[in-house]
Amino acid sequence: MTTGVERVPTGAATAPAFDAERVRADFPLLGRSMRGKSLVYLDNAATSQKPRHVIDAIHRFYETLNANVHRGVYQLSEEATTAYEWGRAMVARYLNAPSPAEVVFVRGATEGINLVASAFGRSRLEAGDEVLVTAMEHHSNIVPWQLVCEERGAKLRVLPMDTRGALVLDHLPGLLTKRTKIVAVVHVSNSLGTINDVQTIITAAHERGIPVLVDGAQAAPHGPVDVQALDCDFYAVSGHKMFGPTGIGALYGKRALLEALPPYQGGGEMIASVTFEKTTYAPLPMKFEAGTPNIEGAVGLGAAVDYLRGLDWTAVATHERDLLAYAESRLREIPGVRLIGTAPTKASVVSFVLEGVHPHDIGTIADQDGVAIRTGHHCTQPVMDFFGVPATARASFTFYNTRDDVDRLAASVWKARELFGA
């Protein structure tokens, strides 16, 4: 790699205790103030902040490498292509994909799922077939399947969850029928934080010859993924949630499946030859990448993975578990707070409601204190309906958050309670 984007990130903590303060210094935005206070950013499940490593890589790309990829005979285009493909190779390593050819660049997890729903649905779904999703899917893992089910006359079925927000796996065998053609399941729930036992779901589905797509948008930011160990057939991630830029994501797919599927979109870049009678398609992964791709995004995502690979993930996991436990305990101290999502295995996401105070009002009050949290239905309306709430307030933590951030959040919630006389 000649772009110089590879380096050891300064925040690469290797000590057993995670040094969040040191990592924070890698993220320029975290240093800014908000409404006269230091910013507390707790909306990482919506999008993460970017390390300088990523910002610099994009900057450097435009200053030294910009050209279109996979078509120029000149040196600059070759260098741009190398940088773009380096991004792909980095993502493949992060997901432990057997080959970069099995990693397709997309706009984000949403487009990755749409790609599979469309290409798989159009070629494999027939009237009466079934697609199985779960009760805690993000709208992006519901609507694409609904669209293709409607088109093909197939049925969308739903694996239920319990009142803690954990999937009821006992119901799985009954829902994997002879008509089930694909299972689409979220790895980590964005609104509940639940970490799903996707391994069990994949094994059960494979016993019946059913492929499984995993929506990994909320899992990948919490550590490297091993798609080979999971043995999933598709795995979708969003770059901007894993400290890379927006507008780029990746879809891993098993080679045999990707090769068998028809293209998603037509255009330049994805073809081998075109005549008005017949077009043949480019080999993987280009077959699924019509048009000039998001080159800066691929380079930025590669840099994000490069940064993440420098982190001590065991220490990160301990740190995030501590933040989750601390946040849950601080919030539970506040009378009237009810946590939404209390599954036994959770990522560092805390959804909650406060009696007598609507989540949007909590959001506004927290914002006045410089605390950024998400409020609303989090694109999971079926989850809100299940818990009988119109919306929740959600704090989502990542490795650069601290216990101080949790204290600031708790103080804002106390203030909301006081202001509303709840």
Added chain:
Amino acid sequence: MTDLRELYQQVILDHNRSPRNFRQVPNANHTADGDNPLCGDRITVWVRVDGDVVDDIGFQGTGCAISQASASLMTTAVKGKPVADAERLFAAFHAMVTGAGEPDRATLGKLLAFAGVREFPARVKCANLPWHTLHAALRDTTEPVTTE
């Protein structure tokens, strides 16, 4: 807390806690639904117009304090008033929360409690939703209203 007290004035907190006219109106001859799907705020407004007067008005819905209090205060402000006055209030209210010039104090009266909303751009749509829904009801618009 100063800025927050500007937004969450006592009258707003009070109407949020105990919304007035939170009911369907018997024999309503105008109704409309308002929905801010991104927020999750939902409201239905029922109006009975007799001649050219808002004889009765009620609403039901879910949402934040700003949207609930706005709906509640709206019903108390327009009840018994000519339809033309209700529309004038709508225009004055809309201008106030979007920061279009100085609020029309004489017209707005109690509704001035929402003057602080203009400092919170993300919440303007919450305050406006009930009014836009009333406006749609009076014009018998069948499509759901949104301010997002």
